[in-house]
Amino acid sequence: MAHAEAVHAAPTGFIRKYVFSIDHKVIGIQYLMLAMSAVFIGMILSAFMRLRLAWPLEHWPTLQHLMPAAFAGGPMTPEFYLSMMTMHGTIMVFFVLTTAPLSGFGNYFLPIQIGARDMAFPIMNMMSFWVTFVAYAVMLASLFAVGGAPISGWTGYAPLSALGEVAGPGLGLGQTLWIISIAIFCVASLLTALNFLVTTLHLRAKGMTLMRMPLTVWAWFTTAILALLAFPVLLAGGILLLLDRLGGTSFFIPGGLVVSDHVINHSGGSPLLWQHLFWFFGHPEVYIAILPGMGATSHILSTFCRKPIFAYKAMVASIFAIGFFSYLVWGHHMFMSGMSPYSAMAFSITTLTVAVPSAIKTFNWLATIWGGKLRFPTPMLFALGFVSLFVTGGITGLLLGQPAIDIFLHDTSFVVAHFHLIMGVAAIFGIFAGTYYWFPKMFGRMMHEGMGRIHFWFSLVGVYAIFMPMHFLGIAGAPRRYAQLTEFDYLKHLQPMQVFITVAAFITIAAQFIFVFNFFWSIWKGAKAGINPWESTSLEWIIPSPPPHDNFGDVEPVVHNGPYEYSVPGAAKDYIMQTDPPIGTSH
Amino acid sequence: MVTTPATTELTEPIELEIGSGGPPRGGNEGGGGGEGGPRRRALPRGAYRLGMTFGLASIAMFFIGLTSSYIVRHGLDPDWQAIQMPPVLLVNTVILLASSFALEMARRALNASRGSGLGQHLSWLRITLLLGVGFMCGQFMAWRYLLNYGIGLSTSAHSSFFYLLTGLHGFHLLGGIVAMSYLTGKARRTVAFAVAAPGDPGAPTYSFRAFDVIALYWHSMDILWLFLMVVLFGEIA
Numbered sequence: 046m047a048h049a050e051a052v053h054a055a056p057t058g059f060i061r062k063y064v065f066s067i068d069h070k071v072i073g074i075q076y077l078m079l080a081m082s083a084v085f086i087g088m089i090l091s092a093f094m095r096l097r098l099a100w101p102l103e104h105w106p107t108l109q110h111l112m113p114a115a116f117a118g119g120p121m122t123p124e125f126y127l128s129m130m131t132m133h134g135t136i137m138v139f140f141v142l143t144t145a146p147l148s149g150f151g152n153y154f155l156p157i158q159i160g161a162r163d164m165a166f167p168i169m170n171m172m173s174f175w176v177t178f179v180a181y182a183v184m185l186a187s188l189f190a191v192g193g194a195p196i197s198g199w200t201g202y203a204p205l206s207a208l209g210e211v212a213g214p215g216l217g218l219g220q221t222l223w224i225i226s227i228a229i230f231c232v233a234s235l236l237t238a239l240n241f242l243v244t245t246l247h248l249r250a251k252g253m254t255l256m257r258m259p260l261t262v263w264a265w266f267t268t269a270i271l272a273l274l275a276f277p278v279l280l281a282g283g284i285l286l287l288l289d290r291l292g293g294t295s296f297f298i299p300g301g302l303v304v305s306d307h308v309i310n311h312s313g314g315s316p317l318l319w320q321h322l323f324w325f326f327g328h329p330e331v332y333i334a335i336l337p338g339m340g341a342t343s344h345i346l347s348t349f350c351r352k353p354i355f356a357y358k359a360m361v362a363s364i365f366a367i368g369f370f371s372y373l374v375w376g377h378h379m380f381m382s383g384m385s386p387y388s389a390m391a392f393s394i395t396t397l398t399v400a401v402p403s404a405i406k407t408f409n410w411l412a413t414i415w416g417g418k419l420r421f422p423t424p425m426l427f428a429l430g431f432v433s434l435f436v437t438g439g440i441t442g443l444l445l446g447q448p449a450i451d452i453f454l455h456d457t458s459f460v461v462a463h464f465h466l467i468m469g470v471a472a473i474f475g476i477f478a479g480t481y482y483w484f485p486k487m488f489g490r491m492m493h494e495g496m497g498r499i500h501f502w503f504s505l506v507g508v509y510a511i512f513m514p515m516h517f518l519g520i521a522g523a524p525r526r527y528a529q530l531t532e533f534d535y536l537k538h539l540q541p542m543q544v545f546i547t548v549a550a551f552i553t554i555a556a557q558f559i560f561v562f563n564f565f566w567s568i569w570k571g572a573k574a575g576i577n578p579w580e581s582t583s584l585e586w587i588i589p590s591p592p593p594h595d596n597f598g599d600v601e602p603v604v605h606n607g608p609y610e611y612s613v614p615g616a617a618k619d620y621i622m623q624t625d626p627p628i629g630t631s632h
Numbered sequence: 633m634v635t636t637p638a639t640t641e642l643t644e645p646i647e648l649e650i651g652s653g654g655p656p657r658g659g660n661e662g663g664g665g666g667e668g669g670p671r672r673r674a675l676p677r678g679a680y681r682l683g684m685t686f687g688l689a690s691i692a693m694f695f696i697g698l699t700s701s702y703i704v705r706h707g708l709d710p711d712w713q714a715i716q717m718p719p720v721l722l723v724n725t726v727i728l729l730a731s732s733f734a735l736e737m738a739r740r741a742l743n744a745s746r747g748s749g750l751g752q753h754l755s756w757l758r759i760t761l762l763l764g765v766g767f768m769c770g771q772f773m774a775w776r777y778l779l780n781y782g783i784g785l786s787t788s789a790h791s792s793f794f795y796l797l798t799g800l801h802g803f804h805l806l807g808g809i810v811a812m813s814y815l816t817g818k819a820r821r822t823v824a825f826a827v828a829a830p831g832d833p834g835a836p837t838y839s840f841r842a843f844d845v846i847a848l849y850w851h852s853m854d855i856l857w858l859f860l861m862v863v864l865f866g867e868i869a
Contacts, residue, residue, distance in 0.1 A: 165675060165679055165683065166683065235687070235690045238686070238690070239683050239686050239687055239690075240683075242682075242683075242686050243679055243682050243683045243686065246679075246682060247675065247676050247678070247679040247682065248675075248679075273686055273689060273690050273693075274689065274690065274693045275693075276690075277690050277691070277693040277694035277697060278693055278694070278696075278697035280694055280697075281694050281695075281697030281698045281701065282697065282701075284698075284796070284800075285698075285701060285796075288785070288792070288796065292785045292786060292792075293785065293786030294785060294786050294789075294792040294796075295786075295789065295792075296701065296705065296789075296792070313705075313708070313709055313789055314705070315704065315705065315708055318701055318704050318705065321700075321704070322697060322700075322701065325697070
């Protein structure tokens with residue numbers, strides 16, 4: 046009986062090949078390109094933020110000339126700062142951290158790593174990208190909307206986000222477009238998640254049992270489950286918010302509000318309800334951002350330590366445990382919201398519990414490195430950087446997860462430092478590691494090593510320079526989401542630290558252009574890559590670089606080995622491909 | 633009327649074409665539009681059903697989010713005033729249940745016909761579709777009934793949830809109706825889809841995949857409707 050396979054004829058013509066393609070590889074690259082454009086927009090927005098924080102009352106004539114409304118009266122307006130903050134967070138979290146690791150690399154490499162020729166539902170895959178694209182376009186429209194971009198934060202807390210134009214600039218059309226964009230994004234994510242799950246469960250090649258799948262696949266699989274079940278709740282909240290704004294309902298708007306001298310004609314709603322709905326999505330969302338990076342790190346560390354990943358089964362179990370517990374911790378974002386301290390205690394316990402599987406993974410990475418024959422190409426550097434940043438970012442999570450400490454640290458720069466280290470850097474390093482690692486496979490050429498190293502060191506030192514001092518600012522009591530801290534006596538002495546962070550940020554941002562240049566230059570001018578330049582064992586490394594349309598050509602891959610058979614005693618080479626004859630049989 | 637096929641063991645999925653020529657086109661199948669001849673994909677049986685199950689899990693989470701919001705909002709309001717159920721909704725519920733029944737009759741006809749009895753299942757599918765459309769008409773009647781009394785989206789918290797939940801359910805059912813129309817249309821051209829289980833001595837089992845997943849979706853919308861009726865009017869809180 047013909048083995049289950051997803052086969053479609055090779056497309057012809059530019060549009061079918063590169064625009065409306067149903068090939069998972071093209072779709073993966075499309076997502077990566079979308080994420081790359083989004084990350085640069087997000088970085089520019091953060092540059093504006095840092096400019097304001099370091100020199101709040103400074104005049105910037107050139108910028109004022111370009112954006113008169115944002116710099117009305119000379120310095121950057123606080124409202125503009127808040128809109129930058131909102132859009133920076135939104136664009137980065139949704140259009141970079143949710144797209145690149147999962148939809149970008151996952152789309153490209155999940156089918157190949159399990160030995161399939163495409164995703165289970167290629168047309169739906171194409172739709173999921175283009176729906177994401179529409180969401181992105183609407184979000185950019187919100188950035189440039191009449192009245193400005195919304196100022197309510199990426200978390201869009203009600204009632205500020207629910208009241209409309211009366212509550213402030215950007216909260217009219219800008220906020221509405223923002224909500225619509227997020228809603229569209231939710232639908233796209235559902236389609237992606239469906240595809241990943243069915244593909245992993247049904248399209249594995251012969252011999253590719255679940256416990257022979259690379260950890261990248263396990264990570265994408267679990268992340269897809271999280272996306273499947275979390276995004277609908279955000280969609281529900283978004284619809285309720287939209288109705289509050291446009292339909293006169295009062296889901297989130299309490300009574301008795303007078304805003305900007307207007308009496309608000311809503312009553313009975315609960316702003317806390319929005320927080321619950323948002324964070325029930327929001328916490329799984331941040332694990333959606335980090336889990337693929339963890340999978341990639343495991344995969345890359347194993348390759349470049351020439352050692353099997355330590356405790357593969359524990360790694361799989363930890364991925365599931367992290368995914369499962371991520372649904373039980375959302376209240377730790379709400380310790381100071383006024384909810385019951387007993388709930389806070391419960392959420393604190395679950396939050397500290399989720400640190401356990403994360404710690405297991407971290408120790409397993411260290412155990413993988415210990416005693417390995419290390420090689421240090423750029424992907425390895427970024428994987429090691431991921432481990433470092435995951436530890437520093439994660440540890441402060443343990444502090445914030447305790448309500449007593451959070452009383453002092455909530456809504457300070459300490460929180461900003463925490464989530465940037467874990468999301469804004471560790472997850473990004475995961476993306477970089479994946480990019481440098483898989484670039485040869487995707488494009489048939491190697492990225493430039495020298496540029497890669499410069500990029501790595503500038504980024505690593507740079508992000509530590511940016512975010513380590515930020516912890517101290519937070520402990521000193523510097524609030525987040527404030528456009529200016531120089532007016533507070535107790536923080537005046539720390540203003541030089543703000544300037545330091547800003548300068549570090551500008552240098553780090555500049556270093557990212559090295560990466561972009563390297564990326565595009567290498568596509569055309571990089572050294573040609575062979576089939577398996579890293580001597581890695583998973584299935585993508587048995588096919589040509591770049592892969593043909595149907596991935597495996599005429600050969601139906603048959604898997605005999607696990608994914609991390611490195612340095613097997615008695616073997617001829619220090620790695621055994623998954624499709625090689627089983628270990629222990631003579632060649 | 634059951635005809636047993638001759639003892640041919642079917643080892644490849646086949647799709648019998650009646651009427652139109654050309655390869656069959658599926659929703660998510662046939663990727664490249666049939667270039668190079670009728671190359672068909674063969675996802676394992678159950679892959680489409682699994683996909684639909686995951687999709688339904690997502691939709692379930694969506695309505696669970698909304699229901700939780702309802703429960704919270706209800707609990708917060710000391711002056712909660714529930715609207716009375718428009719009587720037409722009882723009729724609508726019966727219509728929807730009947731449509732699920734008709735769908736199951738279609739499934740039986742499909743299984744019994746074994747690829748030879750044309751159109752018996754088709755009539756039942758058409759009845760399902762008709763009842764579904766009838767349900768939507770009934771929903772519009774319910775909304776108009778309430779609007780006539782001046783009860784709109786923003787009148788009260790309960791009315792907000794009523795319009796929201798019934799509206800979203802109707803939106804999802806509309807998707808089901810579109811799918812059902814596709815099924816009744818395609819069914820005119822295609823009869824059945826016979827796949828023999830390996831090792832099966834000759835009785836082919838039928839997996840009319842599109843039918844399978846659309847039926848799953850339809851029944852889920854039915855169950856969702858019952859759930860919403862209980863939440864909105866069941867006075868459980």
